[in-house]
Amino acid sequence: MGRFNIILWDVDQTLLDFEKSQEYALSYSFKQFDKKIDDMILTQYREINTAYWIRYELGEITKDELVTGRFDTLFSQLGITDIASKDFNAVYQKALGSVFYFKDDAYQLCSKLKGKVRQYAVTNGVSSTQRNKLHLSGLDQIFDDIFVSEEIGYPKPKPLFFEKCFEKIEYFQKDKVLIVGDSLSSDMQGGNNAGIACCWYNPEGKENNTGLKIDYEIRNLWEVEDILSCQNLPTRK
Numbered sequence: 001m002g003r004f005n006i007i008l009w010d011v012d013q014t015l016l017d018f019e020k021s022q023e024y025a026l027s028y029s030f031k032q033f034d035k036k037i038d039d040m041i042l043t044q045y046r047e048i049n050t051a052y053w054i055r056y057e058l059g060e061i062t063k064d065e066l067v068t069g070r071f072d073t074l075f076s077q078l079g080i081t082d083i084a085s086k087d088f089n090a091v092y093q094k095a096l097g098s099v100f101y102f103k104d105d106a107y108q109l110c111s112k113l114k115g116k117v118r119q120y121a122v123t124n125g126v127s128s129t130q131r132n133k134l135h136l137s138g139l140d141q142i143f144d145d146i147f148v149s150e151e152i153g154y155p156k157p158k159p160l161f162f163e164k165c166f167e168k169i170e171y172f173q174k175d176k177v178l179i180v181g182d183s184l185s186s187d188m189q190g191g192n193n194a195g196i197a198c199c200w201y202n203p204e205g206k207e208n209n210t211g212l213k214i215d216y217e218i219r220n221l222w223e224v225e226d227i228l229s230c231q232n233l234p235t236r237k
Contacts (some may be wrong), residue, residue: 003175003176003197003228004117004177004178004227005173006117006119006172006176006177006178007113007117007118007119007179007180007224008120008121008177008178008179008196009110009119009120009143009180010121010123010179010180010181010182010183010186010201011121011122011123011125011130011133011134012123012125013103013183014103014106014180014181014187015102015110015139016100016101016102016103016106019046020099020101021096021099021100022046022049022096024095024099025092025095025096025098025099026045026092027042029088029091029092029095033091041074041078044074044077044078045074049070052066052070052073053066053124056124057124057156057157057185057186057189059155063126063149063150063155067089067093067126068085068086069085071083071089072085075088093129094129096126096129096133097128097129097131097132097136098132098136099136100133100136100137102137103203103221104203104220104221104222105221105222106139107137107138107139110139110142111142113224116228117228118144119142119143120143120144120146120147120165120169121134121143121146121147121148122147122161122181122190123146123147123148123149123156124148124149124155124156124186125148125150127148127150127151130146130148131148134146144169145169147161147165147168149161152164152165156186156189156190157185157186157187157189157190157191157192157193158193159193159194161190162193162194162196166194174194174195174196177196177197178196178197178198178199178215178227178228179194179196179197179199180199180201180221181199181200181201182200182201182202184200184208184212185210187200188200189212192212192213197215197216198212198213198215199214199215199216199217199224200214200216201218201221202217205219
């Protein structure tokens with residue numbers, strides 16, 4: 001199909017709509033603890049969560065510090081003192097892994113590509129949550145393997161995360177690999193660190209002011225088919 005024969009797929013907000021799952025899980029969890037939630041709190045949590053994930057990607061905090069610390073911060077800002085963050089996170093993670101919403105008919109795309117290229121999931125999410133979502137969605141039956149940072153021992157974008165993944169891929173050739181993801185700080189930075197081709201999934205047309213090398217930029221996941229069939233597609237400006 002052209003230059004690439006291996007695709008590394010990011011999961012959250014690339015193949016699966018994490019924002020929808022997150023909204024459901026947070027609303028469900030607040031209800032379980034008899035607390036009210038509104039759009040302002042949802043926005044507040046998204047900002048806190050994003051900041052914690054960036055710190056995790058940079059190696060400043062551990063996964064355990066991330067999953068409880070974000071709720072410590074949220075509850076502190078909201079003045080909630082009667083919920084243990086660890087207990088809340090347990091309910092939240094279970095709810096988060098119980099639902100999934102595809103982006104751009106991603107299941108059909110991955111199904112179509114099966115047998116034409118090898119496909120792997122590369123994710124920083126909580127292992128139990130990610131594996132349950134991928135199982136419920138059926139994507140685990142399509143992928144050749146699933147690489148979760150919690151299991152690998154290093155998060156994206158660390159070079160060691162990718163090195164460990166590459167060791168597990170048979171007949172691996174770095175110049176045949178394409179990573180597809182929405183995150184500049186995790187997926188594209190990780191691809192740059194690993195020395196592989198990068199495809200930025202950017203449906204909202206955000207600006208890239210990072211200086212990272214982006215080989216391809218797409219608005220819809222199905223544009224990956226064009227990349228696979230043509231070696232010299234230009235990066236979207």
